[in-house]
Amino acid sequence: MKMFHKKGAIRTLAGIAVSAVIALTFAGCASSPSSKSTSSDPVKSSSSLSGDLTVSYLSGNPFTDDTLKKFGAMNPGLKIRDVQSTSNTYQAQIRAQLDSGQGPDVIFIWTGSGNAMAAQILGGAGKLVNLSNQPWAKSMDPAAKTLVSLNGKVYGLTTVQNPYGFFYNKDKMKELGITPPTTFSGLINTCKAVRKKGLVLIALGAQTGYLAYGIPAQLANSIAYTKDPNYLTKLGKGEETWTDSKVWNQSLSKALDEYQTMIKAGCFQDNVTGYSEDAVKQMVASGKAVGTYLISAGLPALRALAPDMKIDFATLPATEKASDLVLTANPGSAWGVSASSKNKAAAEALVNYMGTPQRQALDAQANFGFPYTVNKDVKVPAELTGAGKLYKEGKVLLFPTALWPNPEVKQTIIAECQNLLNGNETVDGVLKAVQKSFGGK
């Protein structure tokens, strides 16, 4: 009996030890220790900031790690603590902290009003500091400013925009004797020519939500731009509504027709809804497709699969004039300062540091994007050469997602486009469903 008790006690102790190890492991995942810089980077101290500063962001972001390291080196009196989470837990975790008044000082947030951690939602709920008077806020790109503002107040710094488009294997293009098409009919002819040679021009991973509707959304943007270059600004400012905007509705209708034409012309592989983003990247890497439709932020994964491939970018044409080509870019993310921050001076200083033109340019380079504020001197990554010209000409439109009035629109257009690709929906059906979703619940 005594022996039994001993064994039980050992078992209990072992259980506690295992639980403690597991708890510590998870705690380690949620929050890493202080990231006070140990860098040898010769950045001199720029201020006398001190105290604690907590910064929360999505894990796997080496550029932000580097930013904190450098900012820490500039401010040796500051103890910086980073809280990193994966995308599936970040929103719930940080929102709960903000709700209880215990949130981080500087927060990675989303632009627009698409989720509970978006700038306009948090700003409207009084969870973020008004940053309208910060130096970068005055020179911020108007479209980007719309996405992080509410009632004239700026709640976030948004730095990088990532273009969407056709990323292709340059050598494969040369081998097939083709060049990136600049007109819609040229695109269809290229698709047919490539198909005849047993390949596909665009490997499409329509199983992944954003890729199912990315092409029609980009084509609609291009068509709408030719009708009214300011259509998105008007919608963003509320001068027009998505439901009533004839420019948008007619453009989406034409874009969906073009999408169907592309399907019929064999621009994509068969059964596109069975392929994920990762699967189509493998198709390109293995030479089964000339290129794929992607957001530039997805390039590192493609690069990892094909380290030696010469990659370039082309925007998909929607009209018959090469001069109508515009770049569609993702509005992406932003940085805000918590209203409950106990060290607002340091938090604002960090955001201001992130907003300097030098840091924005480096951020863009690290994330295969472009700074929001058009910068003609920006160094364009080799993979984005085809996008650089349009960017420097200022021919950039935001991807409409962040300006949509509610997040249901995105989910609706994903589902409807997948049905369209499977032949289970008509263009009219997609249009009606999208139109209905603008009304929200």
Add this chain to the structure above:
Amino acid sequence: MTTLTQAPPTPPAQRTATRPVRAKGFGTPPWFAVPAFAFFTAIVAIPTVLGVYYAFTNWDGISAAPVFVGLDNFIQLFKTPETIQALGNTLLMALVITVAQNAIGLALAAGVNSRIKSRNVLRTFLFAPVVMTPIIVGYLWQFLFIPNGPIARLAEVVGIHNLNVLGDPATAIWGVMVVVIWQHAGYSMVIFLAGMQGIPEEINEAAALDGAGVWKRFVHVTWPLLRTPLVINITLSLIMSFKLFDQVMATTQGGPGYSTQTLSTLLYFEAFQFNHFSSGIALGVIVFVLTAVISFAQMRLFRDRNAA
């Protein structure tokens, strides 16, 4: 041959011998339970009750003062075709997964409950998928199911062309079910195996002496004595099926269209994508009630049969 309908009675003397003897005057005082009760109340009971309350409000996940809206969230949910489709998908998945997972688990248990030399290796091998992360399993099968992938090529051999399991709305839900069943059949196997190993060898030997073959021994001896593991397995697989989320998100994200949307994935979209926290919680309440009612009903059914 007589079919056994309940476990052979345990000799009363043995039962008395193993029962712990409680010394008079040394019973556990009720207040010993106070810390555990307080902990449970604070961590489980109060948040659960508050959570259910939020299903009847317009809480958006941020505002501190939600307004009571009665049954509005539930009415609104059942007005949308996506909820009806998600409910249908969840019920279909619960039925198919529960039946298939347990049938396969039972067959595997019968197979490894033998005296073959490699039985321990086989048990480990068959249980291995259970310990894998559902997301990893989902990604693995996503690649196996890819058009022109390994399964599509195998299908070509038997004359099925152009197979697009996860990309076709007609087959996607069955693809997800295959993933779930593959992962969890080993779990059912272990529970059935434990039940089988608890059956006294003498009963099987006696049946064999009476001339019963392997199949007859299984049907008339083993199966009737597996009622308890069966109830446990059905309850667990029902609960798991009603909460199905990870594998769906990893393979199809509820698509193509809404063809693989379940109540749990819809809950995620409502709460975390659309900011309709109260609707998300209302869906959680629906899942809870469905699981509780069906689990209770099946346990009641089995208890009545046992009593009969």
